[in-house]
Amino acid sequence: MGTDFPEGFRWGTATAAHQVEGGNWNNDWWAWEHAEGTPCAEPSGDACDHWHRFEQDISLLAALGFDDYRFSIEWSRIEPEPGEISLAALDHYRRVCAACLAHGVRPVVTFHHFTSPRWVAQAGGWHDASTVEHFVRFAERAVAHLGDLIGAACTINEPNVVAFVGYQLGVFPPGIVSDELFRVATDNLLAAHERVVPVLRSGPGEFPVGLTLSMTDYQPHPGDDPAAVARCEEARATLEDPYLELAAGDDFLGVQTYSRMRFGPEGALGPEDDVPVLPMGYEYYPDSLEACLRRAWAVTGGQVPLVVTENGIGTDDDTQRIDYLRTALGGVLACLADGLDVRGYTYWSLLDNFEWAFGYRPRFGIVAVDRATQRRTVKPSAEWLGAVALANSLAVDG
């Protein structure tokens, strides 16, 4: 197996509006951060002030060597009240896309990354069918204004996480733990993706459209125990397969993974002895990327090109980040050597940012942010990954 990536392989880095922009007070997450009794560590506040500093951030990622910037547009800014569209907010996102293009970077635009306007949440949120209609209408308006500048579009970020963490773990809004509402929300999210794909494809502009899915390397322990195997199968069947099946007709499938999960016959097992545990509470496990790419490819029957739309590590140890990346990217090379059509790798995240209920503690960024001054500091991992991107090869370690 070589160390080079195929010609045209794309290198990106990602953010999401609520995690970096700051001041997104009109969405369900801001409300959740400020509500009594939720598990949020702290409010998002000014975040990384990316709303004002996007130009500097885009010029930084371009200088590092990346060719894609994946970011999301904030529905609550674009449609602050039902049917009321802010052209100023849409124009802002035109400027973000234009800044990417001016730096030779492809804008990869996510239409929904976990947050919905407060009025959508009040009207029922993802467990109410009205949200599907509202989201389709929002996407129509947004793509009409931005489509000519979009390089690739992701419909809904990790719909399986929105449903699972919001309706089974109760850690994301609406924080209702209910099997029934989990099922309804899942169906609505699937329907929303299916409805929005043709809307985005109808342009203006011509760009690939896909879904981004949170995947986990589920591992039975012991490996041949039928009850443990069944637990893994159940998790995949509930959280991954319906989305993988739906993605079959899309232009690409975005694979996003961070770690593994081991299941014993009785249920989830904690981290294995001797495997480091990260600030997110899960194991350091960069091999999950290869496993998830292979599974996505197998379940979609090798019909849909794969793009790693998120992969990364929240750590204070930047050397550990580079080690993680080296192993994860080795896994991508192994997949490519076996003929999997993997088109790109996107690191999560460009910046240390608001990690949802965990607040600002887990640091996923390749660029540090001093939130008192908003000063950006490039970490060694950013230089390393940028060099890999420019060489299109893992052979950069000297």
Ligand code: BGC
């Ligand atoms: C999400 C990001 C999040 C990242 C790291 C993904 O599930 O799309 O918003 O920050 O994981 O936890």
